[in-house]
Amino acid sequence: MIIGLTGSIASGKSTVANMLKEYGLPIVDADVVARLVVEPGTPTLQKIVELFGEEALTENGAMNRQKIGAIIFNNEEKRKELNSIIHPAIRQEMLRQRDEHVKNGAKTVVMDIPLLFESKLQHFVEKILVVSVSEETQLKRLMERNQLTEREAKARIESQLPLSVKEQGADAVINNNGTIEQTAKQLGNILRNWNVI
Numbered sequence: 001m002i003i004g005l006t007g008s009i010a011s012g013k014s015t016v017a018n019m020l021k022e023y024g025l026p027i028v029d030a031d032v033v034a035r036l037v038v039e040p041g042t043p044t045l046q047k048i049v050e051l052f053g054e055e056a057l058t059e060n061g062a063m064n065r066q067k068i069g070a071i072i073f074n075n076e077e078k079r080k081e082l083n084s085i086i087h088p089a090i091r092q093e094m095l096r097q098r099d100e101h102v103k104n105g106a107k108t109v110v111m112d113i114p115l116l117f118e119s120k121l122q123h124f125v126e127k128i129l130v131v132s133v134s135e136e137t138q139l140k141r142l143m144e145r146n147q148l149t150e151r152e153a154k155a156r157i158e159s160q161l162p163l164s165v166k167e168q169g170a171d172a173v174i175n176n177n178g179t180i181e182q183t184a185k186q187l188g189n190i191l192r193n194w195n196v197i
């Protein structure tokens with residue numbers, strides 16, 4: 001079974017992905033892949049420099065994540081342009097990793113895709129698991145984790161679809177407002193229900 005793990009920024013996807021790893025399930029992580037495809041020397045990074053100029057790079061020639069984040073979370077047009085460069089490369093590599101796990105005999109593969117709904121990637125997966133939190137919890141955890149002001153955090157949250165919309169497209173929803181233990185318990189129930197464990 002291919003499970004799509006999604007949610008929104010700081011809703012707890014990585015926290016749940018780590019629990020899934022403990023069950024021994026292979027994870028294909030879109031955020032990790034997004035870093036891989038822009039390593040120095042890649043054609044994708046070259047295209048990003050063409051779009052944003054040399055200031056897209058740090059002194060070491062790597063992508064300047066902070067600078068690009070500050071631009072694209074506040075400018076929809078630039079975000080769409082970046083997405084159109086980087087997303088095809090991310091998709092290709094994610095499918096390659098998924099297929100490799102299946103070839104190596106994995107019965108279940110988890111694809112952790114923050115923008116599963118925004119990018120309409122539902123067809124990549126068989127079951128969709130949404131990790132959800134209230135708007136209040138999301139804002140608080142994002143500000144704390146990334147050391148952002150309320151304004152910066154809200155800009156990031158608003159660049160994604162609301163969690164209420166994502167819940168409607170889910171096969172199962174984890175409510176991650178509570179403790180880590182409560183989240184782990186919900187996950188266990190869902191995996192048993194799906195006969196994964």
Ligand SMILES: CC(C)(COP(=O)(O)OP(=O)(O)OC[C@H]1O[C@@H](n2cnc3c(N)ncnc32)[C@H](O)[C@@H]1O)[C@@H](O)C(=O)NCCC(=O)NCCS
Nearest residue numbers: 008009030031034065068069072083086090114115159160
């Ligand atoms: C904008 C970038 C440089 C910011 O890097 P930074 O290290 O600060 O954040 P990180 O990569 O860890 O992403 C954190 C979260 O931001 C959100 N996010 C990232 N990119 C986007 C985007 N284009 N649109 C909406 N939300 C996004 C996701 O929820 C993601 O989990 C980076 O996120 C990036 O390269 N984004 C484009 C690729 C992408 O869409 N990645 C999302 C998963 S496919």
Ligand SMILES: Nc1ncnc2c1ncn2[C@@H]1O[C@H](COP(=O)(O)OP(=O)(O)OP(=O)(O)O)[C@@H](O)[C@H]1O
Nearest residue numbers: 008009010011012013014015141145176178179180
């Ligand atoms: N149940 C919980 N109780 C307290 N803190 C939590 C809980 N779940 C997650 N967190 C914290 O909230 C923050 C966001 O969680 P996490 O990094 O798992 O989210 P994410 O959805 O993967 O985010 P992103 O899309 O930005 O990668 C982290 O600092 C994490 O430690």
